[in-house]
Amino acid sequence: MALRVTFVAAAGSSSVLAERFEDDRPLDRAGWGEVQRAAHELLPLAAADLRYCSPTPRSRATGDGLGYAPLAQLALRDCDMGRWRGLTLGEAMAREPEAVDAWLADPRVTPHGGESLLDFIGRVGGWLDTRPLEDGSGAVAVAEPSVIRAALVYALKAPPATYWNIDVRSLSTISVAGRPGRWNLRLDGVCAQPTRA
Secondary structure, eight states: OOEEEEEEEOOOSSOGGGOOTTOOOOOOHHHHHHHHHHHHHHGGGGGSSEEEEOSSHHHHHHHHHTTOOOEEOGGGSOOOOGGGTTOOHHHHHHHOHHHHHHHHHOTTOOTTSSOOHHHHHHHHHHHHHTSOOOTTEEEEEEEOHHHHHHHHHHHHTOOGGGGGGOOOOTTOEEEEEEETTEEEEEOOOOOOOOOOO
């Protein structure tokens, strides 16, 4: 038995440099425009047996705007950033540079008083491992880019530091397929037919 979970990154509500920890702002006009432009391409994912989203306003709005009518999942929430919630990385760095350096260097520490990166990855992975499993079934999950990065690190059993090297763009998709404890990254696309000489 295998399950395929396709993650869709929530539409953006600000530039990357203005992104805030645990950002709960709704989609802005630019974000809605992104959803409208991508809807035609992403609408087929609405046929998934299971449709989920992060509990953030922008993930819910993205899922609804794409016609998924997703079920919000608390386990797909962003990393608990404690007292840094609502700050940009630059603002946190200006206030507590040593603490930010420690947080970026060690996935087990919680200088902000919230959740460690390791615990965050484990939480998201636990959600992935507890999806209902029926052979050939599929799921779609609209989530914040950070949640998708955590899911990929977990699925690939990669070192936690890999999290910082994964770039997830608005409305991009990526799939994992498998079963609890054994996930494979799945890249889909149009394959060119080989040419014969």
